[in-house]
Each structure stands twice: as structure tokens, then as C-alpha cells.
Amino acid sequence: xxxxVESGGGLVQAGGSLRLSCAASGRTFSSYAMGWFRQAPGKxxxxxxxxxxxxxxxxxxxxxxxxxxxSRDNAKNTLYLQMNSLNPEDTAVYYCxxxxxxxxxxxxxxxxxxxWGQGTQVTVSS
Numbered sequence: 001x002x003x004x005v006e007s008g009g010g011l012v013q014a015g016g017s018l019r020l021s022c023a024a025s026g027r028t029f030s031s032y033a034m035g036w037f038r039q040a041p042g043k044x045x046x047x048x049x050x051x052x053x054x055x056x057x058x059x060x061x062x063x064x065x066x067x068x069x070x071s072r073d074n075a076k077n078t079l080y081l082q083m084n085s086l087n088p089e090d091t092a093v094y095y096c097x098x099x100x101x102x103x104x105x106x107x108x109x110x111x112x113x114x115x116w117g118q119g120t121q122v123t124v125s126s
Contacts, residue, residue: 002026002115004096009120014087016124022079022096022117030054030074033101036081037110038092038122045095049081050106057104063089086124093119 003025012018020036035050049060049070058070069082079096097113107113 002029002032002098004098004115004117006094006096006117006120009094009122011123011125012086014124014126016086017082017084018086018122020081020083020094020096020120020122022081024077024079024098026077029072029077031100032098032115033105033107034070034072034079035097035107035110035113036070036079036094037097038090038094039119040092043092045110047108047110048094050108051079052104052106053101054104057106059106059108061108083122086122088124088126091122091124093121095119 005023008020036048037045038048039045051058051070055072067085071080096117098115099113
């Protein structure tokens with residue numbers, strides 16, 4: 001089992017940057033595939049980015065490609081999401097998620113993730 005705690009959210013102007021972090025408990029962080037999702041008011045939770053357990057495989061939803069970067073530091077049990085060129089459409093609660101993985105695959109469906117953090121609010125003003 002793993003517990004996840006997100007941090008780094010906040011209020012930023014359009015065009016600005018934020019870096020989200022997701023700290024994981026336990027000693028087996030490197031055996032989990034990880035993902036970032038977001039949920040805006042009145043909308044379903046949507047996929048943002050995913051990374052395989054080794055950090056060498058990544059995938060992004062089209063709307064964030066070229067602006068967001070997902071990464072992980074397995075030695076620090078931490079997942080990151082660097083967000084650049086933010087726009088008001090990026091405003092949402094951002095969640096990190098984990099699922100056990102036996103290989104380097106990433107996962108884009110929220111239904112396959114077993115563990116979730118509590119979320120961190122990101123607000124982008126115009």
C-alpha cells in the first residue's frame with residue numbers, strides 16, 4: 001500500500017509556471033506506475049500525464065504536451081509535474097495516482113489506479 005500527498009498548487013497568472021510534487025510513503029515507490037489527473041468544477045476527472053515505474057516512459061494528454069513535464073525521483077519517493085505556460089483552462093484540482101506495475105508501462109485511465117492523493121488546487125488567472 002502507498003499513501004500519496006500532493007503539494008505545490010496555488011494561484012498563478014496566465015503564462016506562469018508551477019511545479020507540483022507528490023510524496024509517496026513506503027519503500028516500494030519504484031514499483032508503481034504513476035499518473036497526474038485533474039478535475040475542474042462540474043467536470044469529470046481527466047488524465048493529464050503518466051509515467052512508468054522507471055521514469056523512462058511518459059505520456060501526456062494533447063492539451064498539455066509541450067507545456068507540462070512529468071518526472072519522478074525514485075530515491076526520494078516523489079513524483080513531479082512541471083507546468084509551464086499555464087492558462088485559465090488548466091484551473092483544477094490536481095491529483096496524483098499510483099498503481100503497482102511489473103514493467104515500464106504507463107496508464108492513462110483513472111479506473112486502473114489503486115491509490116490517490118487528496119489533491120492540490122491550481123488556479124490560473126487571466
